[in-house]
Amino acid sequence: MTLPSIPLGTGIAYGTGCRANADGNGARAYNRSMAQVSPSRTVYDVVIIGSGAGGGTVTKVLADMGINVALLEAGNMLDPAKDYKEHMWPWQVDHRGVGPHAEGYFGKSPYPFGYFSAPFGFWQHEDEPYTVAPGEKFEWYRSRILGGRTNHYGRFSFRFADYDFKPYSTDGLGTDWPVSYEDIAPWYDKAESFIGVTGSKENIPSAPNGIFQPPPPPRVHEVLVKRACDKLNIPCIPNRMAVVTSPHGLNGRPPCHYCGQCGRGCVTASNYSSSQVQVLPALKTGRVKLITNAMARELITDGNGRVTAVSYVDKKTRTEQQIRCRVVVLAASACESARLLLNSRAPSHPNGLANGSGTVGRYLTDTVGYDLNAHIPSMANMPRYDDDGMGGMHMYIPWWLQQEKNKDFPRGYHIEIGGGLPMPGIGEFHGTCTRAEGYGLPLKKAIYEEYGTWVGLAGRGEMIPNERTWCEIDPDVVDRWGIPVLRFHFQWGEAEMKQARHMYDTFKSILETMGGKVYEPYHPEVGEGISIGGTIIHEVGTTRMGDDPKTSVLNKYSQAHEVKNLFVADGGSFVSNSDKNPTLTIVALAWRAAEYMAEEMRKGNV
Numbered sequence: 001m002t003l004p005s006i007p008l009g010t011g012i013a014y015g016t017g018c019r020a021n022a023d024g025n026g027a028r029a030y031n032r033s034m035a036q037v038s039p040s041r042t043v044y045d046v047v048i049i050g051s052g053a054g055g056g057t058v059t060k061v062l063a064d065m066g067i068n069v070a071l072l073e074a075g076n077m078l079d080p081a082k083d084y085k086e087h088m089w090p091w092q093v094d095h096r097g098v099g100p101h102a103e104g105y106f107g108k109s110p111y112p113f114g115y116f117s118a119p120f121g122f123w124q125h126e127d128e129p130y131t132v133a134p135g136e137k138f139e140w141y142r143s144r145i146l147g148g149r150t151n152h153y154g155r156f157s158f159r160f161a162d163y164d165f166k167p168y169s170t171d172g173l174g175t176d177w178p179v180s181y182e183d184i185a186p187w188y189d190k191a192e193s194f195i196g197v198t199g200s201k202e203n204i205p206s207a208p209n210g211i212f213q214p215p216p217p218p219r220v221h222e223v224l225v226k227r228a229c230d231k232l233n234i235p236c237i238p239n240r241m242a243v244v245t246s247p248h249g250l251n252g253r254p255p256c257h258y259c260g261q262c263g264r265g266c267v268t269a270s271n272y273s274s275s276q277v278q279v280l281p282a283l284k285t286g287r288v289k290l291i292t293n294a295m296a297r298e299l300i301t302d303g304n305g306r307v308t309a310v311s312y313v314d315k316k317t318r319t320e321q322q323i324r325c326r327v328v329v330l331a332a333s334a335c336e337s338a339r340l341l342l343n344s345r346a347p348s349h350p351n352g353l354a355n356g357s358g359t360v361g362r363y364l365t366d367t368v369g370y371d372l373n374a375h376i377p378s379m380a381n382m383p384r385y386d387d388d389g390m391g392g393m394h395m396y397i398p399w400w401l402q403q404e405k406n407k408d409f410p411r412g413y414h415i416e417i418g419g420g421l422p423m424p425g426i427g428e429f430h431g432t433c434t435r436a437e438g439y440g441l442p443l444k445k446a447i448y449e450e451y452g453t454w455v456g457l458a459g460r461g462e463m464i465p466n467e468r469t470w471c472e473i474d475p476d477v478v479d480r481w482g483i484p485v486l487r488f489h490f491q492w493g494e495a496e497m498k499q500a501r502h503m504y505d506t507f508k509s510i511l512e513t514m515g516g517k518v519y520e521p522y523h524p525e526v527g528e529g530i531s532i533g534g535t536i537i538h539e540v541g542t543t544r545m546g547d548d549p550k551t552s553v554l555n556k557y558s559q560a561h562e563v564k565n566l567f568v569a570d571g572g573s574f575v576s577n578s579d580k581n582p583t584l585t586i587v588a589l590a591w592r593a594a595e596y597m598a599e600e601m602r603k604g605n606v
């Protein structure tokens with residue numbers, strides 16, 4: 001996860017599901033036995049489940065190729081003009097957006113990323129619980145609206161490096177992907193050219209060159225970070241963010257007007273969200289049947305093991321429906337797609353569909369996160385200037401030690417930079433109030449002096465898949481619709497703990513080189529400060545690709561080994577979770593899978 005200018009919320013670790021009764025339904029749950037199952041008369045060429053980065057991409061690519069698709073989305077339709085609060089002022093909302101009873105002012109905000117964030121995302125929702133194995137921690141952020149989490153996301157868009165596709169060959173840990181950087185590069189080109197990604201060609205091995213929109217200039221604190229990095233021989237380069245900045249715009253989307261509010265959604269569609277950039281334009285082709293509030297429950301197969309239909313719950317009418325298809329694409333997000341496969345059981349596949357290898361739900365990873373902030377005294381009382389820009393950092397630090405032999409952990413991380421002069425929210429100066437003496441004018445003076453003087457560094461690092469981290473169906477809990485929920489197991493390994501320790505040392509040295517005073521650091525050597533699994537919101541790998549059907553779910557085109565008319569287009573296909581945020585790679589792989597699928601359909605192979 002990368003947050004632009006909205007403070008990170010904290011979620012609750014445990015779900016709130018109904019316990020299942022004898023027929024598998026929870027007390028409040030939708031009663032399946034009462035359902036009227038109505039199969040669609042139409043057989044769609046392709047049914048796509050989920051409209052986020054993966055589903056939106058497949059929808060747009062197939063519709064442009066003339067293929068009729070149905071898109072099932074569990075959330076509501078999006079109306080950007082109404083749903084995005086991009087230009088709303090705090091004073092336009094009761095309690096300036098800290099909750100109907102000002103809860104956020106006194107403690108935890110009822111909104112995961114603040115009232116103004118794009119709708120409808122949540123860590124916990126009583127309709128859709130999940131559980132976590134006793135003694136472990138995992139948090140699962142989901143969005144239920146057209147476009148899924150691409151409405152919310154930070155839009156940092158980094159290509160994997162060539163070595164990221166070959167982790168086992170590099171250091172003997174994990175597994176190599178069945179594809180190389182060269183295989184995927186043409187689809188990175190297509191993705192960047194279409195969605196618009198800022199950046200600069202730096203010829204840095206960990207940050208391959210791409211097709212970039214012009215990067216905006218750095219803000220003052222970023223200039224200072226770069227100066228410190230130059231002294232320490234660490235690269236600091238323009239950020240790569242899915243935002244259109246060319247004065248000519250892109251595909252009818254105007255350039256960014258630098259309001260700095262990407263996390264709220266962008267009314268002009270200058271930043272990428274699959275809802276605005278892919279699904280809404282695809283609807284105009286007339287080839288997309290969009291069904292919102294459609295919660296897919298399971299995939300229905302025939303005697304040959306082919307998927308013939310998707311069963312879903314119409315959340316508005318609380319009825320069960322079936323939609324028939326020639327091909328199905330799972331793009332409900334990595335864990336939700338694994339859940340669908342595991343819940344699709346029949347005598348021929350009692351452990352779930354496409355799960356002969358037993359690896360559905362396995363190899364789950366998130367990104368390693370560790371943050372450190374510092375006060376930079378030289379920035380106190382700085383003349384105020386307009387640091388509006390993209391809704392996220394303008395500079396970042398790519399990984400720089402891949403050739404280093406003496407570090408005590410495998411793989412690497414990149415560093416995201418926070419700071420500047422964003423619009424303060426209510427409660428923003430609590431910290432200053434605890435540090436400064438007095439009230440009235442002296443307190444105001446202290447706030448003025450301190451505002452804009454902090455810089456935060458956030459490490460985002462690679463986690464090695466381990467056998468203690470996976471998801472499975474909880475046999476005892478179902479959601480509101482009677483669908484069995486996921487139970488998560490999550491444990492960091494020693495490699496991740498050592499990596500967090502390295503982040504701490506590095507961040508401290510950058511911040512102190514800037515003359516900064518580090519704020520009460522967490523100590524990774526005692527397990528403090530490393531993120532809770534899932535909270536970086538980069539969960540991938542639950543239906544991984546590979547050449548061997550015994551150890552993987554999908555082939556190198558994201559097609560199930562065992563079910564030829566089943567594809568997965570979300571992060572489930574990832575074999576490893578490099579330090580790069582995953583969404584650009586999800587888009588590239590989904591695009592490639594869609595083109596392959598169309599060709600296989602044309603040849604009559606699926």
Ligand SMILES: Cc1cc2nc3c(=O)[nH]c(=O)nc-3n(C[C@H](O)[C@H](O)[C@H](O)COP(=O)(O)OP(=O)(O)OC[C@H]3O[C@@H](n4cnc5c(N)ncnc54)[C@H](O)[C@@H]3O)c2cc1C
Nearest residue numbers: 002050052053054074148149154155156296570581582583
């Ligand atoms: C605050 C935040 C910041 C982030 N920052 C970054 C970043 O800077 N860079 C980056 O690369 N990534 C970032 N991410 C992660 C990024 O959002 C995800 O990688 C990406 O959205 C995943 O795409 P997806 O298509 O797999 O799933 P999603 O975007 O989650 O979309 C899945 C869709 O499927 C629907 N769905 C789910 N279950 C069902 C069902 N049973 N039936 C029908 N529909 C269903 C959902 O409603 C949703 O619309 C961030 C995420 C968040 C929340």
Ligand code: SF4
Nearest residue numbers: 256257259260262266
């Ligand atoms: S900063 Fe730019 S891309 Fe982000 S919401 Fe504002 S106008 Fe849109």
